[in-house]
Amino acid sequence: MPGQGTVEDVVRCLNFAQDVGKQIKAAGYQLEKADMKMLLADLTAAVASAKMELSLLQGVCEARDAELIRMNEVLVFKGNLRRRGDGYYKTLDGRPYGQPYCSYCWEGSQKLLHLHSKILSRDVRVCPGCKNEYQAARTPYLEADGLMV
Ligand SMILES: [Zn+2]
Structure with a gap:
């Protein structure tokens, strides 16, 4: 058995x-x-x-x-992530940078999933996990200029 x-x-x-x-x-x-x-x-x-x-x-x-x-x-990132607009970002010295993570997946299940640009759309980003869509304007890529990454 x-x-x-x-x-x-x-x-x-x-x-x-x-x-x-x-x-x-x-x-x-x-x-x-x-x-x-x-x-x-x-x-x-x-x-x-x-x-x-x-x-x-x-x-x-x-x-x-x-x-x-x-x-x-999750523990390492928890103190290092910051919400901005509708996404979460890694931070350096408290300043968010880089590609946004899905806020639904992070807040609901502590999963860090980068948002992707929706195909044929510059205005919509989509989470590959939960499929939630976000306005690109509220989840921009943040340049790390001036930050030591
Ligand atoms: Zn998600």
């Missing part, structure tokens, strides 16, 4: 494999060929399940690592 890539799932598979070993030992290592085939099939299945659970667990760990990195970026 497949689990969800938790440590408990891995341990359950390994315990099953260990039980197979105990059965072989309890039989005094003397088994009929058919019984031995069945136990080896159980053992192989348990090892395959453990490998699958470990693979799932690795995915879980990688997803958490990515989330930790993202949360760290």
Whole structure:
């Protein structure tokens, strides 16, 4: 029965494999060929399940690592971002510069997504995440002239 890539799932598979070993030992290592085939099939299945659970667990760990990195970026940027017009900008010495970030995504889920110019429109910027549209005039690119970036 497949689990969800938790440590408990891995341990359950390994315990099953260990039980197979105990059965072989309890039989005094003397088994009929058919019984031995069945136990080896159980053992192989348990090892395959453990490998699958470990693979799932690795995915879980990688997803958490990515989330930790993202949360760290959020912390770093939090004190460094400033709202101006309808967007958020990185700042240097308190002065916003560069491309605007989507205010909806930042305020709602602390995601930093740059706004893009809408195709065939110079007046509208769009967020690639939430698809909200912003007036370009209220979300300009701010030159970093004079700022040491
Ligand atoms: Zn957005």
